[in-house]
Amino acid sequence: MGILSSSVSVTRYKVQGSLEKPVLEKVYNGLTQNAIQEIDDDHAEKIVGWTSFENPYIPDFENSSFVIGPYLVFSMRLDKKSIPPKIIQKNYAIEMARQLEKSGRKYLSRNEKKSIKDHVIDVLSLRIPATPNIYDLIWNMEESWLWFFSNLKAANEELETLFSKSFRLSLIRLFPYTTADLMSGLSDADRDLLLQLSPTKFTE
Amino acid sequence: MLDVSVSYNRYKFLGYEFLTWLWFVMENQQDILKESDKELVSLDIGNCIVLENNKNDSTESITIKGDKAGLEEGILSLHKGAVVTELNLIYKAGNNEWRFNIKGESLNISSLKTPETGPVETKEDIEGILLEKVFLYEKIFVLMDNLYKQFISLRVSDRWEKDVVPGIRKWIAS
Numbered sequence: 001m002g003i004l005s006s007s008v009s010v011t012r013y014k015v016q017g018s019l020e021k022p023v024l025e026k027v028y029n030g031l032t033q034n035a036i037q038e039i040d041d042d043h044a045e046k047i048v049g050w051t052s053f054e055n056p057y058i059p060d061f062e063n064s065s066f067v068i069g070p071y072l073v074f075s076m077r078l079d080k081k082s083i084p085p086k087i088i089q090k091n092y093a094i095e096m097a098r099q100l101e102k103s104g105r106k107y108l109s110r111n112e113k114k115s116i117k118d119h120v121i122d123v124l125s126l127r128i129p130a131t132p133n134i135y136d137l138i139w140n141m142e143e144s145w146l147w148f149f150s151n152l153k154a155a156n157e158e159l160e161t162l163f164s165k166s167f168r169l170s171l172i173r174l175f176p177y178t179t180a181d182l183m184s185g186l187s188d189a190d191r192d193l194l195l196q197l198s199p200t201k202f203t204e
Numbered sequence: 205m206l207d208v209s210v211s212y213n214r215y216k217f218l219g220y221e222f223l224t225w226l227w228f229v230m231e232n233q234q235d236i237l238k239e240s241d242k243e244l245v246s247l248d249i250g251n252c253i254v255l256e257n258n259k260n261d262s263t264e265s266i267t268i269k270g271d272k273a274g275l276e277e278g279i280l281s282l283h284k285g286a287v288v289t290e291l292n293l294i295y296k297a298g299n300n301e302w303r304f305n306i307k308g309e310s311l312n313i314s315s316l317k318t319p320e321t322g323p324v325e326t327k328e329d330i331e332g333i334l335l336e337k338v339f340l341y342e343k344i345f346v347l348m349d350n351l352y353k354q355f356i357s358l359r360v361s362d363r364w365e366k367d368v369v370p371g372i373r374k375w376i377a378s
Contacts, residue, residue, distance in 0.1 A: 003337055004324065009314035012345065054330065069335050138338060147341070151312045173208065175310045176222065177215035183349060184356045193360040195206075199217040200364070202224060202372050203285050 003053070003073070003136045003149055011156055013146040014182055015139065016170040023141065027072060028061055030166035035059045036077040040129045043122055044081075047130070048158045050166065051077040056134045072139040076148075076159055079130035083121065091120045135159070146171060212309075219308030220256070222355045223288035227253075227278075228372045229351075240350035243297040247347075250292035250303055253278045257286035265289075282376045295347060302344055311352070316344060 002008075019026045036049030036059060051059040052066065053073045066074045095116050099108060108116070136149045137159070148159050160171050172178055180186065180194055206214075229236045230247055237247050251271050255278060257264040266281045278288075288308065292315075295302040300319035307314070318340035321333050358364050 003334060004330075006317060008316050008341070009312065010316065010341065010345075011310075011312055054327070068331050069338075071338065073334065151307075151310070151314050173212075173310075175212050175216070175312075176219035176308070177206065177211040178208070179311060179349075179352055180215075180218060180356045181211075184353045186356065186360065190357070190360045194356070197215070197218070197359065200221055200369055201285070202282060202287070202369065202376060204373060 002075075002134070003138065005149075008149055009151040011148045011151055012174040013148065013171040014174060014178070015141070015144045015146050016172055017168070018144075019141070019167060019169065024067065027066070027167070031061045031066065031074060034162060034166040035061070036079065038130075039079060039081070041126070043125050045121075045125055046078070046080045048076065048078045048162055050162070051075050051134065053136055057132070070140060070142060072141065074137065076135045076137065076155070076162060078133045078135070078155060078158055080133070081125055081128050081130045083124050083128055087124065088117070088120060091124060092117055095120055216309035217287075218356075218359070219311055220287040220289050221359070222311075222352055223291050223306065223308045224282070225355050225358075225368070225372065226351060227288055227291070228375055232371070232375060236354060237351070240354065241297070241343075241347045244347070245296040245298065246294075247296075248294045249275070250294045252290070252292040252305065253288060254290035255281045255286040256289045257281065257284060259285060279376060295344065297343065302340070304344060306348065311348070313344065313348070316341065318344075 031050045034049050036051050037047055039047045049059075050061075051057075051074070052061055053068075053075050054065065056075050056077060059077075061074070066072050096108065096113070099112070099116060100106070133155070135155050137146060139146045146163075148156060150156065156173070160173075163169065163171050172182065174183065177194075181191060186194060227249065230249065237244055251269060253268045255266045255268075257266070264286075266277075266286060268277050282288075290305060290307050292303070292305050295304075302316070302318055304316040305314045306312070318337065321336045321340070322329070324330055324333050358368055
């Protein structure tokens with residue numbers, strides 16, 4: 001789901017820490033060093049990396065193309081190979097039959113079956129292209145916030161890990177407690193009270 | 205600060221209470237809404253309310269869908285001890301309208317539809333449209349932040365138990 005879609009879902013973060021100067025060069029390095037790699041000719045089942053907002057299938061971060069107005073705008077791409085279970089089942093059955101015939105035995109051990117299954121998945125992974133999923137983000141460095149255009153738990157977890165690895169900064173997800181603690185301007189005394197709160201009963 | 209996963213689960217009730225309070229405010233204290241956004245024309249419940257009732261170690265979830273999502277059924281659920289866990293809201297400012305869902309446990313915004321922006325015809329249009337979109341998204345985030353700020357400052361004060369909760373109880377019972 002993209003920034004310019006007609007309907008969006010957004011997870012908001014506070015960015016903790018700041019980048020060393022020159023900031024844009026640090027961002028550029030973080031993006032290029034962790035840019036998405038193609039895995040279509042590889043055994044890997046999944047890969048995650050940065051890509052450019054305007055051209056997500058051919059990542060290009062040259063000429064600060066990720067800077068739009070006061071914001072940094074780029075995308076996270078999560079490529080995943082999804083092999084339909086029935087295709088695995090079919091190839092597994094064929095390979096099992098071949099192994100049984102070759103060995104002249106009636107049964108295969110549990111380890112042999114597992115090894116055949118792993119081999120089948122491995123071979124199929126080379127033949128099936130990865131499906132790309134693109135998630136846009138906007139980062140306001142001056143105000144230390146970031147909007148990630150997805151509410152999917154797995155995508156958010158990938159973002160938090162990739163962001164930390166790329167820029168050595170932490171992302172703090174803004175949910176009821178963190179919003180109250182970090183964004184609501186509470187005094188230290190109020191923040192202590194916040195910790196002690198328990199649910200209210202609205203009916204007697 | 206507390207560990208993130210611990211604080212997420214332990215304090216998600218604050219999000220549910222926020223949405224319950226917000227519904228009460230929309231029905232009874234429009235001035236609070238105006239304080240949060242000077243340009244606000246209205247903030248109303250859209251086509252969905254989700255409530256949750258935890259009793260006897262079991263959780264009952266109630267979803268009310270449809271335009272002007274059933275306020276009576278919702279109030280009835282509140283009366284039985286439920287809290288609001290998700291709301292679909294319609295915000296109007298000037299001649300513009302925004303629609304979105306907000307989830308109590310995460311405060312995540314989903315299905316956010318802003319007023320229409322111009323079409324993207326050339327690559328050069330993207331930058332302008334994107335900045336316009338950011339401005340439109342920010343309107344909702346600032347509104348929700350301001351309302352949440354008001355809620356939290358009440359929640360940690362004596363006024364919560366003294367004034368706010370009795371007011372909400374009276375509204376639920378009425």
